[in-house]
Amino acid sequence: MDWVIRASSEGLAGEVRTMTGSDIRTCYQCGKCTAGCPIAAYADMGPRQLMHMVQLGEREQVLRSAGIWLCVGCDACTTRCPRDVKPSHVIDALRQLARRDGLVEEAPPSVEAVPMFHDALLTSLRFGGRLWEVFMVGLYKMKSLDLFSDIGLAGKMFVNGKLSLLPPHRSRDAVRVLGKIAKLRAAEVEARAEAEAEAPGAHHEPEVHP
């Protein structure tokens, strides 16, 4: 009789494999990733645990965890993993899935500001193709309502000539390409909503393209 551990080849693990090429079954839970992780000590789940949860198919818990948002993408885990699991790539995929499934708003309070920061940065890029730091920080402060921390630091940076108030040179190609991607994604959201309306709760399909 052939034994098949479905949780590791279908569902969340299957989506992760399509998105990253990583086969989560190869992880043998050695813990090297969590040992080198800068934020594991502060997270509900470090990379090792997150990989195990993906192996077990625990989609809801993983996509609502704080761990996936605290990951800073330092790649210590992926660099040291003896099994080519690429935990940092897997966590990127989990963040993308959380966004796709509308779970960003349900991120734990301790990390809710993290996706807001990324949104502020990417919004700044939509406008000019280069990061206009003061604009980005302003956007972030408005979203997160964390208005007053760093005022001292910002003041010092401004006085030292490290904060450019003027917007940077506009990269037209980047603005054009980002606009194109935004339209693509909006079309996907619509298509998914239609598919969901026709067949509610159907099997989650991963994006075929990167």
Add this chain to the structure above:
Amino acid sequence: MKYAYFQGCSLESTAVEFHLSTAEVCRALDIELVEFDWCCCGASSAHMTDPLTALALPALNLAKAEALKLDMVIPCAACYNRESVVNKELKDDPALRAKINELTEVPYQGTIQTLSLLDVLANKVPEDAVKAKVVKPLAGLKVASYYGCLLVRPPEACNFDDRENPTSMDRLVERLGGEPVPWGFKTWCCGASLALSRTDLVEKRCERLAQAARDAGADCMAVCCPLCHANVDGRSGDQSLPVLYITQLLGLAMGIDHKKLGANRHITDCRPLLRERALI
């Protein structure tokens, strides 16, 4: 030596010192930096949010440098990381490259290299050429070289130095007459992009990092990344010690005016230390 210069977003603003010192040092070493119409590399936010954005932005830059028929030199560790990772992905996968080219409409053929500025200064510029320019040896200045997380990882794409114990900055410091201190936190992440959203964690990491540098006997830290600099310079609390870009140390040893290197703009003032060592 001539490269397409990928300045990067931070070097226009919060890391202006890195740009100033890079320009000065490259001029002194006859490295020609050719500007081009670059855009943001996407940093961490792009690959954490949308895989197409993460590929398309660096691809645009690669295509533009390729049009100049020049390899790209990149000061910022994050930009270097993103451009190099994407460069490898696009080179290894022609189907992916075709797809991204179709999206960007500025095609990249996969023919150029992306180099970290540190790689160029430590490994491409001959050792003697650097030593010949030293007029103010760093005279026993003890420097903890802090590489951070993105300069030497992932090793498939960022491979100019060792992934666990890199030595490029240490060797440069030696050539300048300084003393690189051995320490175990070379590639320890400072907390990176959590600087605003979880400042508490970045402060914890940076205090520990600065403490480790001090415990190793360092007078200062050398860095090659705007975010490492901003974080350790601004958020190390009472463990704070002077943090300088490797290009600033190079410039000072070459006798360049510290103001031209932006060394008067740091949050943690490095000038008292530099005066004490007659580098200013």
